[in-house]
Amino acid sequence: MVFLSNLVNGISLGSIYAIIALGYTMVYGIAKMLNFAHGDVIMVGAYIIFCAAQYWNLPFIVSLLIAMAVCTLLGITIEKLAYKPLRQATSLAVLITAIGMSYLLQNTALLIWGANPKVFPDLMNLNTLQLFDGQLSIKGEILVTIAANIIIMIALTMFTSRTKMGKAMRCVSEDRGAAELMGINVNRTISVTFAIGSALAAIAGMLLCSSYPLLQPTTGSMPGIKAFTAAVFGGIGSIPGAMLGGILLGIIEILGKAYISTELGDAIVFAVLIIVLLVRPTGLLGKAVREKV
Amino acid sequence: MSENKLRQNTPMVPYPSGAIVPERDLGSIPVLECTHLGIDFGGLKAVDDFNVIMGRTEIAGLIGPNGAGKTTIFNLLTKVYQPTRGTMMLEGRDMGNMTTVDVNKAGIARTFQNIRLFGNMTVEENVRIGLHNQIRYGMFSGILRLPKYWKSEKQQHERSLELLDIFDMASLADARAGSLPYGAQRRLEIVRALATHPKLLLLDEPAAGMNPHETEELMENIMKIRDQFRIAVLLIEHDMNLVMGICEDICVLNFGRIIAKGTPDEIQRNPAVIEAYLGKQKEAKA
Amino acid sequence: MRTKKARFITSMVTYGVVIALFIILTVMIDNKSISRTLKGQLIPICSWIVMAVSLNLVVGISGELSLGHAGFMSLGAFSGIVMSGWLLNGFQMEDPSLRLILAILAGGLVAGVVGALIGIPVLRLRGDYLAIVTLAFGEIIKNVMNCVYVAVEGKQLHWGFLTNELPGTLLLNGPMGAVKVKAISTFTAGFLLVMFTLIVVLNLANSRSGRAIMAARDNRIAAESMGIHITKYKMMAFVTAAVLAGMAGALYGLSMATLVPTKFSFNESINVLVFVVLGGIGNIPGSIVSAAALTILPEKLRFLQNYRMLAYAVLLILAMLLSNNPVMKSLLKKLIPWRKKPADGEEAMRA
Numbered sequence: 001m002v003f004l005s006n007l008v009n010g011i012s013l014g015s016i017y018a019i020i021a022l023g024y025t026m027v028y029g030i031a032k033m034l035n036f037a038h039g040d041v042i043m044v045g046a047y048i049i050f051c052a053a054q055y056w057n058l059p060f061i062v063s064l065l066i067a068m069a070v071c072t073l074l075g076i077t078i079e080k081l082a083y084k085p086l087r088q089a090t091s092l093a094v095l096i097t098a099i100g101m102s103y104l105l106q107n108t109a110l111l112i113w114g115a116n117p118k119v120f121p122d123l124m125n126l127n128t129l130q131l132f133d134g135q136l137s138i139k140g141e142i143l144v145t146i147a148a149n150i151i152i153m154i155a156l157t158m159f160t161s162r163t164k165m166g167k168a169m170r171c172v173s174e175d176r177g178a179a180e181l182m183g184i185n186v187n188r189t190i191s192v193t194f195a196i197g198s199a200l201a202a203i204a205g206m207l208l209c210s211s212y213p214l215l216q217p218t219t220g221s222m223p224g225i226k227a228f229t230a231a232v233f234g235g236i237g238s239i240p241g242a243m244l245g246g247i248l249l250g251i252i253e254i255l256g257k258a259y260i261s262t263e264l265g266d267a268i269v270f271a272v273l274i275i276v277l278l279v280r281p282t283g284l285l286g287k288a289v290r291e292k293v
Numbered sequence: 294m295s296e297n298k299l300r301q302n303t304p305m306v307p308y309p310s311g312a313i314v315p316e317r318d319l320g321s322i323p324v325l326e327c328t329h330l331g332i333d334f335g336g337l338k339a340v341d342d343f344n345v346i347m348g349r350t351e352i353a354g355l356i357g358p359n360g361a362g363k364t365t366i367f368n369l370l371t372k373v374y375q376p377t378r379g380t381m382m383l384e385g386r387d388m389g390n391m392t393t394v395d396v397n398k399a400g401i402a403r404t405f406q407n408i409r410l411f412g413n414m415t416v417e418e419n420v421r422i423g424l425h426n427q428i429r430y431g432m433f434s435g436i437l438r439l440p441k442y443w444k445s446e447k448q449q450h451e452r453s454l455e456l457l458d459i460f461d462m463a464s465l466a467d468a469r470a471g472s473l474p475y476g477a478q479r480r481l482e483i484v485r486a487l488a489t490h491p492k493l494l495l496l497d498e499p500a501a502g503m504n505p506h507e508t509e510e511l512m513e514n515i516m517k518i519r520d521q522f523r524i525a526v527l528l529i530e531h532d533m534n535l536v537m538g539i540c541e542d543i544c545v546l547n548f549g550r551i552i553a554k555g556t557p558d559e560i561q562r563n564p565a566v567i568e569a570y571l572g573k574q575k576e577a578k579a
Numbered sequence: 580m581r582t583k584k585a586r587f588i589t590s591m592v593t594y595g596v597v598i599a600l601f602i603i604l605t606v607m608i609d610n611k612s613i614s615r616t617l618k619g620q621l622i623p624i625c626s627w628i629v630m631a632v633s634l635n636l637v638v639g640i641s642g643e644l645s646l647g648h649a650g651f652m653s654l655g656a657f658s659g660i661v662m663s664g665w666l667l668n669g670f671q672m673e674d675p676s677l678r679l680i681l682a683i684l685a686g687g688l689v690a691g692v693v694g695a696l697i698g699i700p701v702l703r704l705r706g707d708y709l710a711i712v713t714l715a716f717g718e719i720i721k722n723v724m725n726c727v728y729v730a731v732e733g734k735q736l737h738w739g740f741l742t743n744e745l746p747g748t749l750l751l752n753g754p755m756g757a758v759k760v761k762a763i764s765t766f767t768a769g770f771l772l773v774m775f776t777l778i779v780v781l782n783l784a785n786s787r788s789g790r791a792i793m794a795a796r797d798n799r800i801a802a803e804s805m806g807i808h809i810t811k812y813k814m815m816a817f818v819t820a821a822v823l824a825g826m827a828g829a830l831y832g833l834s835m836a837t838l839v840p841t842k843f844s845f846n847e848s849i850n851v852l853v854f855v856v857l858g859g860i861g862n863i864p865g866s867i868v869s870a871a872a873l874t875i876l877p878e879k880l881r882f883l884q885n886y887r888m889l890a891y892a893v894l895l896i897l898a899m900l901l902s903n904n905p906v907m908k909s910l911l912k913k914l915i916p917w918r919k920k921p922a923d924g925e926e927a928m929r930a
Contacts, residue, residue, distance in 0.1 A: 095706075270719050397803070430787060
């Protein structure tokens with residue numbers, strides 16, 4: 001039962017990683033850059049929800065929508081100001097800029113909201129599901145997280161395969177030059193990608209803080225890095241890959257913390273990243289599913 | 294014997310295996326021998342059944358329309374790509390397990406179609422990088438400035454100037470390589486390749502962007518290099534004056550396959566070659 | 580155009596200025612005409628200069644972004660502390676200078692060995708992946724150091740992983756780190772380490788190996804086609820930098836009374852990266868200036884404490900935009916006409 005409970009927790013944490021990883025994987029697939037600041041957009045999203053719910057007493061759904069809108073705008077602005085001017089630059093320059101952006105967000109949040117952790121309110125007010133005569137209890141947030149992950153995953157897959165914009169995204173990720181020649185507006189496609197990734201980041205922020213309710217300016221950075229690990233694990237550029245990678249990584253982290261060592265939980269996650277990159281740099285689904293988005 | 298006469302005095306003769314090499318190279322082992330070489334990109338056979346034998350001091354040409362697979366063959370020969378099929382032998386040594394670095398150490402040096410100089414380094418430093426495995430000293434000699442460092446640096450300097458002198462570029466030694474005019478950059482790439490002490494020099498469109506006068510000079514220099522260093526040269530070129538002027542053996546490629554092989558005279562008269570270059574109105578190629 | 584002569588002059592001026600500053604500061608210390616805060620900062624400044632210069636070897640000269648440099652500093656610091664404690668308790672070696680030298684060597688050795696072990700797999704990767712894996716290794720080192728316990732009993736060193744039940748006196752106490760360290764680092768030692776670092780990095784850069792490292796950075800395929808073993812030379816830069824970072828760590832660690840493993844977090848790696856970027860990627864004298872300035876300034880501007888990291892972030896982004904965006908570059912050239920011409924060959928090479 002303890003194992004099962006850990007497993008469920010792992011899947012839940014993994015689902016959050018998966019949603020964050022989607023943002024990384026789409027941006028990496030299309031703009032060919034590691035958007036280091038993505039994790040911090042999550043943090044911003046969580047703070048917005050926190051403020052909306054706590055200070056302005058808005059309903060939960062409205063708070064979430066506001067946060068998604070703010071994050072979308074933030075994502076597009078970051079891309080326009082910092083990354084777009086560097087389209088032709090080396091990956092070293094782009095990555096350093098992205099790290100700078102990550103620090104900018106963290107420290108702006110520090111100035112606005114302070115360093116003291118905020119306790120994230122219990123917004124969803126869900127009941128706990130009791131199974132096996134109460135031996136296994138699953139929190140409502142966990143079920144919502146897993147469900148959200150599945151819905152987002154299906155919606156995104158539909159979006160990239162059915163809609164015109166989704167197809168444009170796949171074109172740009174395959175060959176930016178050729179896509180441009182075919183009349184696809186590459187800049188707009190990249191903007192939309194950032195917008196979607198950032199909106200998802202707001203959802204991820206909400207889910208993350210519902211499960212781990214301590215909010216501070218650095219809240220997003222570690223999950224961000226781990227989610228990138230998940231994206232690489234599943235195969236960068238692949239939507240199902242991000243989901244698979246995220247969930248596996250979540251399970252590995254929780255089980256590692258439970259059965260190996262709490263102190264080494266992060267080390268285990270990073271060890272997984274290193275091993276994956278060395279053994280199979282394309283990730284689990286990187287080659288098999290040629291769906292680059 | 295003058296350089297030009299060397300070629301004219303040497304008739305092309307068959308090897309026992311049937312391959313054609315210059316008569317003067319008959320006694321020595323062929324510098325390059327490719328058999329059934331091929332590579333697939335996805336389902337496309339970018340190069341297929343490429344067979345070639347080059348004599349010790351032969352100048353050979355690789356021609357064909359754009360996209361015929363010429364540069365791909367250079368990339369195979371230098372192991373930038375791994376061949377899907379076939380074997381490559383350098384002076385009888387199998388190149389199957391070699392990496393790009395090994396291939397260079399074993400004796401193949403190349404230039405690039407899109408020039409790949411170290412643009413921020415000086416001309417001399419570019420040549421010195423070519424001398425990397427020729428005049429060596431270790432990391433610690435370098436850091437501690439041991440006598441070995443001073444001696445080898447002096448050797449590298451002198452050797453670089455000697456090599457640059459072939460193309461009268463010694464005076465440019467301290468110029469930034471990226472600031473050179475196009476033609477000079479191409480010549481510098483050849484010098485840099487020569488510095489690695491190759492047995493076979495691969496030149497990818499050496500005359501591209503050169504004016505007729507420069508091309509004339511280049512032809513002289515390629516033959517000079519061949520005679521001075523006793524090496525073989527395989528070149529890709531679209532300038533037919535250059536190809537017909539200095540190549541002893543020409544290989545015509547189309548759609549990744551050899552469609553004709555022979556001396557310049559034979560190639561010029563070959564109907565398959567004319568068709569590949571000018572196209573045929575009626576029937577498609579069988 | 581940077582000819583050999585120009586490079587030689589730059590090196591000599593760099594050495595000269597560093598030596599002159601050392602002499603001036605030493606005289607000032609003797610005259611007691613130096614503020615206490617600055618005096619206390621001299622050794623950390625030396626450590627950060629060594630960190631910045633060594634990271635510049637990786638980022639600037641070898642062209643790879645390493646985000647785990649603080650990890651090597653951590654290894655160096657804690658192995659230096661253990662070495663010093665061991666020599667003092669086990670061998671009654673009282674001479675602090677000798678102990679410091681041995682501790683710095685130990686720090687460099689441990690960091691170098693781990694650097695080599697990490698480098699073998701990491702340097703096969705490229706670009707962003709390499710950066711993220713160095714970050715991962717940095718975090719792993721931090722995590723592992725949090726679980727390491729070392730005690731000394733006579734001449735015997737005892738190691739514990741996740742357990743502090745060791746006989747003797749504890750030198751490293753897991754997450755509590757090292758406590759009651761005998762601070763033996765001196766400014767002279769710091770100066771000598773900076774000089775050593777400069778000699779190693781500048782001489783390496785201007786040698787056969789250095790040219791190979793830069794060739795591998797500028798054009799991988801061309802370098803391989805010239806017979807240069809890319810991984811070998813990337814490794815050379817990476818391990819050399821790790822050794823130097825380990826030495827800097829030992830110097831730093833032995834200047835503090837206490838030191839916790841979490842000190843060497845990802846943030847510290849980024850700090851050092853900020854020094855490198857603001858001093859100029861590939862510009863060694865620049866790294867020295869920015870490391871020194873950015874260590875002193877925050878102390879002087881304490882009232883701006885909260886804005887420091889914000890300013891760093893903005894500076895990082897601006898530095899990248901100004902040096903890499905064609906429009907911004909030409910704008911900068913118009914504003915500052917005497918600025919040396921940016922490399923125009925680069926675009927042609929990358930095309």
